[in-house]
Amino acid sequence: xxxxxxxxxxxxxxxxxxxxxxxxxxxxxxxxxxxxxxxxxxxxxxxxxxxxxxxxxxxxxxxxxxxxxxxxxxxxxxxxxxxxxxxxxxxxxxxxxxxxxxxxxxxxxxxxxxxxxxxxxxxxxxxxxxxxxxxxxxxxxxxxxxxxxxxxxxxxxxxxxxxxxxxxxxxxxxxxxxxxxxxxxxxxxxxxxxxxxxxxxxxxxxxxxxxxxxxxxxxxxxxxxxxxxxxxxxxxxxxxxxxxxxxxxxxxxxxxxxxxxxxxxxxxxxxxxxxxxxxxxxxxxxxxxxxxxxxxxxxxxxxxxxxxxxxxxxxxxxxxxxxxxxxxxxxxxxxxxxxxxxxxxxxxxxxxxxxxxxxxxxxxxxxxxxxxxxxxxxxxxxxxxxxxxxxxxxxxxxxxxxxxxxxxxxxxxxxxxxxxxxxxxxxxxxxxxxxxxxxxxxxxxxxxxxxxxxxxxxxxxxxxxxxxxxxxxxxxxxxxxxxxxxxxxxxxxxxxxxxxxxxxxxxxxxxxxxxxxxxxxxxxxxxxxxxxxxxxxxxxxxxxxxxxxxxxxxxxxxxxxxxxxxxxxxxxxxxxxxxxxxxxxxxxxxxxxxxxxxxxxxxxxxxxxxxxxxxxxxxxxxxxxxxxxxxxxxxxxxxxxxxxxxxxxxxxxxxxxxxxxxxxxxxxxxxxxxxxxxxxxxxxxxxxxxxxxxxxxxxxx
Amino acid sequence: xxxxxxxxxxxxxxxxxxxxxxxxxxxxxxxxxxxxxxxxxxxxxxxxxxxxxxxxxxxxxxxxxxxxxxxxxxxxxxxxxxxxxxxxxxxxxxxxxxxxxxxxxxxxxxxxxxxxxxxxxxxxxxxxxxxxxxxxxxxxxxxxxxxxxxxxxxxxxxxxxxxxxxxxxxxxxxxxxxxxxxxxxxxxxxxxxxxxxxxxxxxxxxxxxxxxxxxxxxxxxxxxxxxxxxxxxxxxxxxxxxxxxxxxxxxxxxxxxxxxxx
Ligand code: SF4
Ligand code: SF4
Numbered sequence: 001x002x003x004x005x006x007x008x009x010x011x012x013x014x015x016x017x018x019x020x021x022x023x024x025x026x027x028x029x030x031x032x033x034x035x036x037x038x039x040x041x042x043x044x045x046x047x048x049x050x051x052x053x054x055x056x057x058x059x060x061x062x063x064x065x066x067x068x069x070x071x072x073x074x075x076x077x078x079x080x081x082x083x084x085x086x087x088x089x090x091x092x093x094x095x096x097x098x099x100x101x102x103x104x105x106x107x108x109x110x111x112x113x114x115x116x117x118x119x120x121x122x123x124x125x126x127x128x129x130x131x132x133x134x135x136x137x138x139x140x141x142x143x144x145x146x147x148x149x150x151x152x153x154x155x156x157x158x159x160x161x162x163x164x165x166x167x168x169x170x171x172x173x174x175x176x177x178x179x180x181x182x183x184x185x186x187x188x189x190x191x192x193x194x195x196x197x198x199x200x201x202x203x204x205x206x207x208x209x210x211x212x213x214x215x216x217x218x219x220x221x222x223x224x225x226x227x228x229x230x231x232x233x234x235x236x237x238x239x240x241x242x243x244x245x246x247x248x249x250x251x252x253x254x255x256x257x258x259x260x261x262x263x264x265x266x267x268x269x270x271x272x273x274x275x276x277x278x279x280x281x282x283x284x285x286x287x288x289x290x291x292x293x294x295x296x297x298x299x300x301x302x303x304x305x306x307x308x309x310x311x312x313x314x315x316x317x318x319x320x321x322x323x324x325x326x327x328x329x330x331x332x333x334x335x336x337x338x339x340x341x342x343x344x345x346x347x348x349x350x351x352x353x354x355x356x357x358x359x360x361x362x363x364x365x366x367x368x369x370x371x372x373x374x375x376x377x378x379x380x381x382x383x384x385x386x387x388x389x390x391x392x393x394x395x396x397x398x399x400x401x402x403x404x405x406x407x408x409x410x411x412x413x414x415x416x417x418x419x420x421x422x423x424x425x426x427x428x429x430x431x432x433x434x435x436x437x438x439x440x441x442x443x444x445x446x447x448x449x450x451x452x453x454x455x456x457x458x459x460x461x462x463x464x465x466x467x468x469x470x471x472x473x474x475x476x477x478x479x480x481x482x483x484x485x486x487x488x489x490x491x492x493x494x495x496x497x498x499x500x501x502x503x504x505x506x507x508x509x510x511x512x513x514x515x516x517x518x519x520x521x522x523x524x525x526x527x528x529x530x531x532x533x534x535x536x537x538x539x540x541x542x543x544x545x546x547x548x549x550x551x552x553x554x555x556x557x558x559x560x561x562x563x564x565x566x567x568x569x570x571x572x573x574x575x576x577x578x579x580x581x582x583x584x585x586x587x588x589x590x591x592x593x594x595x596x597x598x599x600x601x602x603x604x605x606x607x608x609x610x611x612x613x614x615x616x617x618x619x620x621x622x623x624x625x626x627x628x629x630x631x632x633x634x635x636x637x638x639x640x641x642x643x644x645x646x647x648x649x650x651x652x653x654x655x656x657x658x659x660x661x662x663x664x665x666x667x668x669x670x671x672x673x674x675x676x677x678x679x680x681x682x683x684x685x686x687x688x689x690x691x692x693x694x695x696x697x698x699x700x701x
Numbered sequence: 702x703x704x705x706x707x708x709x710x711x712x713x714x715x716x717x718x719x720x721x722x723x724x725x726x727x728x729x730x731x732x733x734x735x736x737x738x739x740x741x742x743x744x745x746x747x748x749x750x751x752x753x754x755x756x757x758x759x760x761x762x763x764x765x766x767x768x769x770x771x772x773x774x775x776x777x778x779x780x781x782x783x784x785x786x787x788x789x790x791x792x793x794x795x796x797x798x799x800x801x802x803x804x805x806x807x808x809x810x811x812x813x814x815x816x817x818x819x820x821x822x823x824x825x826x827x828x829x830x831x832x833x834x835x836x837x838x839x840x841x842x843x844x845x846x847x848x849x850x851x852x853x854x855x856x857x858x859x860x861x862x863x864x865x866x867x868x869x870x871x872x873x874x875x876x877x878x879x880x881x882x883x884x885x886x887x888x889x890x891x892x893x894x895x896x897x898x899x900x901x902x903x904x905x906x907x908x909x910x911x912x913x914x915x916x917x918x919x920x921x922x923x924x925x926x927x928x929x930x931x932x933x934x935x936x937x938x939x940x941x942x943x944x945x946x947x948x949x950x951x952x953x954x955x956x957x958x959x960x961x962x963x
């Protein structure tokens with residue numbers, strides 16, 4: 001006998017027909033819900049996301065089927081949970097489709113049947129494994145939502161309803177199979193390793209009871225499945241569609257690059273104060289959120305109890321869209337999808353001041369931890385910056401302490417009212433002079449590197465020491481370089497991330513013009529923000545350079561044997577922990593070079609903070625926050641300082657002047673007497689350098 | 702309410718003393734590298750107050766300056782902040798005029814601009830701190846002048862009730878319009894120019910007027926500025942020693958006595 005089974009066993013033909021007819025309703029609802037969402041996205045601004053399609057598709061497969069970002073060492077529970085639900089659900093879906101193909105296509109139309117033999121046995125096995133995975137995954141989901149309840153998750157109706165429904169569907173499926181096995185005495189029953197034991201238990205029941213139960217369970221299972229399908233487009237279960245779409249259409253520019261506002265002079269509107277001001281892709285992206293809360297895990301504002309929670313920001317924007325949804329908006333589904341459950345349609349709300357508060361908008365340090373975490377590639381920072389742009393450039397509304405900063409940037413080219421003529425005054429403390437780009441070019445010569453010092457490194461006493469240390473390293477290694485000196489000004493990053501795109505473009509344009517006029521090819525920066533802006537954003541303005549952060553250059557120089565390090569130093573055998581600047585590590589992936597440089601220094605004993613590398617925790621200084629007042633009870637920099645102190649390190653290594661300031665303040669506030677110092681990697685290396693050969697020479701002459 | 706605000710462009714008062722420079726004639730402060738001149742601070746207060754009155758009553762705010770062509774920058778900033786138009790008297794012969802001459806020139810320009818209800822000036826300019834011009838201007842226009850004004854308490858479009866600063870307090874004065882007020886910094890916090898304004902200012906045309914355009918006869922200055930000098934002030938700190946607070950207090954008192962402060 002060939003293994004197989006009768007499809008629609010024990011189901012009256014009328015029931016089968018009813019099933020097919022009823023199926024039209026949920027599929028129609030799904031199609032309508034999807035179409036409605038697409039219509040809403042199309043209200044957004046144009047943005048080209050259709051380039052590099054091959055790369056996009058491969059990336060989508062990697063991030064969905066292969067779970068590229070979903071399963072991560074730091075998110076194992078959620079990753080395994082999703083993989084189980086995904087594999088189980090997809091297996092069962094494919095199984096159902098196979099049966100449909102057999103009954104409705106190959107048999108009636110082609111007179112050909114394949115649902116038997118080894119294929120059938122394998123099918124049984126696979127469906128049982130799938131069902132089991134689905135039960136496992138959904139139970140994990142419910143257990144986490146109901147029992148573990150991590151702080152990053154806020155549970156709304158959908159978060160329980162959907163896994164519960166899937167769990168019920170899987171159980172119903174097994175019951176259905178067990179009842180059939182019990183009735184038919186199926187000789188291959190053991191292949192259904194889950195249902196078989198259940199079937200054995202049910203065998204004692206009379207045949208007609210079994211048949212009734214079988215029909216009843218079939219009907220209930222059908223109705224559950226149809227309701228579930230109908231509900232997909234109105235719940236977070238839409239995410240297989242929206243998440244796939246978002247991963248496919250995600251921005252594939254460097255993450256540290258913000259989209260510019262082209263043609264500022266003629267733009268009708270700056271930034272976003274209405275949904276329509278976002279791009280279609282941004283509107284689509286918020287619909288992909290499924291409340292996983294991963295964006296909160298390393299978010300400095302969430303972790304210090306501030307108003308901004310990136311998940312809620314995304315869900316509120318999604319909710320604002322849902323409010324406009326037409327007849328179905330505000331019913332359980334889409335409103336629940338905002339994570340802030342409410343019955344009925346939400347009232348008319350503004351985007352800024354309604355769905356999202358100005359406090360939330362100004363809280364963000366633009367650290368990017370949320371974007372690094374989000375498994376569906378939602379980009380929170382560009383959403384926030386769009387709203388900042390609107391506040392600053394359309395509404396002239398921003399925290400009042402920013403007015404003098406903007407004015408200083410505009411008039412003096414630096415944020416803190418420093419005298420531009422004093423920008424290169426730090427060079428006076430050097431034994432060996434530093435050349436200025438203008439002199440180099442006037443002499444008809446060239447240098448390999450432009451050293452872009454940055455405002456803090458030029459003016460702030462503490463950061464000047466780092467600049468001096470770095471300069472000595474460059475001189476010691478015999479690097480040919482020059483600075484812009486008095487001609488340097490702010491690169492534009494703070495203004496840009498504070499939403500003042502106009503000012504940012506002015507500042508950046510000035511630097512690009514200068515650097516292009518001097519025919520600069522390679523740039524080394526002493527600041528993670530200068531680094532990111534010049535590397536990732538200057539190409540927008542026609543500034544294309546090879547940009548390298550000083551920690552990368554130091555690493556290269558050590559590896560090439562161009563720096564000779566001493567054993568003796570004032571930080572002999574110290575425990576050092578390294579703080580990754582967001583704009584270096586997370587945004588630009590420079591995490592190993594600084595560590596490698598540190599490890600080669602004989603006196604350094606490197607230890608890690610729990611949150612490191614791409615999962616580092618922000619110092620609190622990015623996105624202009626170093627220039628705004630942090631009034632809240634828990635300061636971000638103090639939180640990070642505590643983490644650094646807990647490692648027992650005596651030196652916190654930094655590689656960005658903003659981090660340095662924030663961490664020094666943080667450590668002083670948390671434990672004044674700790675004696676823990678914050679030193680830039682350049683300082684640690686410089687203090688370990690053997691007496692600079694060149695200087696020694698000069699002295700002997 | 703039509704308001705004219707006089708705007709003077711001055712060297713940034715926040716230039717560190719060590720960076721202040723004088724031109725070769727020794728009569729003028731020149732702005733050092735990288736620190737552009739600014740709108741006189743009190744004038745910014747005057748402009749802000751004018752803009753607030755305009756927001757309340759409607760009308761027009763005109764910014765009027767006297768200076769070389771570079772002074773257009775400050776007038777542009779006035780437009781960026783919200784002034785409707787701006788004019789510049791840029792006759793080289795008038796650049797070295799004394800307060801009376803400047804007052805007369807401004808008055809002639811205001812007559813050319815047309816009718817006005819209120820003239821708002823800064824109480825004085827931060828470069829010379831003279832505080833003279835506004836009196837000459839009021840005189841030439843034959844309107845009442847009140848200065849320094851710390852608050853406009855009420856206004857009904859015909860009369861203003863203002864607070865005029867006096868030593869240890871203020872006077873409440875009622876002034877008939879048209880009038881001229883010299884505004885002090887207590888009155889408001891000048892706004893940050895909105896971006897749209899800054900962009901509009903970039904495109905704005907600011908006409909330049911010569912003495913002949915204003916029908917002014919040259920007249921000899923009665924006051925002459927001989928030269929300016931930079932006085933660098935130094936400060937030093939001294940710690941008062943003492944083993945107890947009481948002892949330190951006594952030592953401090955002795956010291957202050959010795960220095961002639963008490
Ligand atoms: S960028 Fe950083 S601070 Fe801003 S929402 Fe994301 S994680 Fe939070
Ligand atoms: S924004 Fe992304 S990371 Fe945050 S809850 Fe939504 S899906 Fe999860």
